[in-house]
Amino acid sequence: MIFVTVGSDLPFERLLKTVDRWAAETGCKEIFAQIGSSRWTPKHIDCLPFLPPSIFKERFRTADLIVAHAGMGTILSALFYEKPILVMPRRASLGEDRNEHQLATARRMQALGKAHVAFDDAEMLSRLQNLNALVTAPKIGPYAGEDLLNALREFIDCGQQKSAA
Amino acid sequence: MIKPRLKLLAISSGGGHWVQMLRLRPALVGCDVIFSTVSESYRSEIGDAPFRTVHDATQWEKFSLFRSAFSVFLLVYKERPDVIISTGSAPGFFAIFFGKCFGARTIWLDSLANAEVLSLSGRLAKPFADLWLTQWPHLASMNGPEFKGNVL
Numbered sequence: 001m002i003f004v005t006v007g008s009d010l011p012f013e014r015l016l017k018t019v020d021r022w023a024a025e026t027g028c029k030e031i032f033a034q035i036g037s038s039r040w041t042p043k044h045i046d047c048l049p050f051l052p053p054s055i056f057k058e059r060f061r062t063a064d065l066i067v068a069h070a071g072m073g074t075i076l077s078a079l080f081y082e083k084p085i086l087v088m089p090r091r092a093s094l095g096e097d098r099n100e101h102q103l104a105t106a107r108r109m110q111a112l113g114k115a116h117v118a119f120d121d122a123e124m125l126s127r128l129q130n131l132n133a134l135v136t137a138p139k140i141g142p143y144a145g146e147d148l149l150n151a152l153r154e155f156i157d158c159g160q161q162k163s164a165a
Numbered sequence: 166m167i168k169p170r171l172k173l174l175a176i177s178s179g180g181g182h183w184v185q186m187l188r189l190r191p192a193l194v195g196c197d198v199i200f201s202t203v204s205e206s207y208r209s210e211i212g213d214a215p216f217r218t219v220h221d222a223t224q225w226e227k228f229s230l231f232r233s234a235f236s237v238f239l240l241v242y243k244e245r246p247d248v249i250i251s252t253g254s255a256p257g258f259f260a261i262f263f264g265k266c267f268g269a270r271t272i273w274l275d276s277l278a279n280a281e282v283l284s285l286s287g288r289l290a291k292p293f294a295d296l297w298l299t300q301w302p303h304l305a306s307m308n309g310p311e312f313k314g315n316v317l
Binding site for chain 1: 209250272300
């Protein structure tokens with residue numbers, strides 16, 4: 001099952017239309033999309049605007065592949081649940097977001113080997129033609145790295161000592 | 166002498182901001198944590214910890230900004246946390262700002278999603294954040310945010 005998600009904030013019809021076109025061409029029925037606030041509805045994919053968090057998590061956990069916008073929450077979830085993830089960044093230049101931060105996220109995550117990236121519709125279609133090439137990145141744990149956690153602990157604790165003194 | 170427990174407000178917008186906040190939980194152990202975000206649907210993810218919702222302001226649109234700021238002000242005014250931590254975005258900035266006014270110690274952890282420039286709310290938070298962090302080493306600098314690791 002391919003699970004498609006575009007976040008809850010803004011519509012992202014370009015991604016949905018591309019995956020819908022691929023589903024129509026290949027006849028693949030094993031796709032489910034959470035389409036968020038997109039007004040356009042896919043014709044060849046099962047979809048819902050929003051899933052409750054528990055069902056979202058279940059869909060995510062049981063998926064074989066995640067196809068998504070380049071949202072950090074989705075990428076972190078894919079790494080945690082050990083799912084291969086293919087993202088297409090939202091483009092502010094196409095009115096899909098307020099700035100180009102998803103382009104930056106996508107480039108960096110690709111460079112770190114954390115996510116597969118399709119930078120445009122054509123690349124998304126060609127990546128979908130070759131699903132076996134979408135390998136899974138190493139699993140991450142449920143929490144942030146120890147260096148960051150320690151820095152935060154140190155800052156929080158120093159106030160505790162101050163108020164105890 | 167028994168150390169008094171600190172009251173800590175962990176506040177963020179939804180989506181990736183919230184996912185990143187939840188990954189910081191081991192650092193908050195030992196504090197009385199109040200979680201706050203923009204949607205009731207996230208309550209189920211934090212068990213029995215106190216949970217408050219505030220208005221979102223993702224569009225940087227005037228009325229929603231004002232409404233968000235006011236709801237965050239009420240939260241900070243009522244709870245008077247000792248420490249405030251935020252992973253963004255606008256509601257987190259408001260919490261850092263009002264928290265500072267009430268004497269809280271404040272932490273801004275800019276989202277991992279801002280890999281090329283710090284977020285707008287992150288830049289605005291600079292004068293009010295005691296600990297001002299980016300998650301990307303190349304964005305850290307002497308007068309800029311510090312890098313102390315990331316949520317990965």
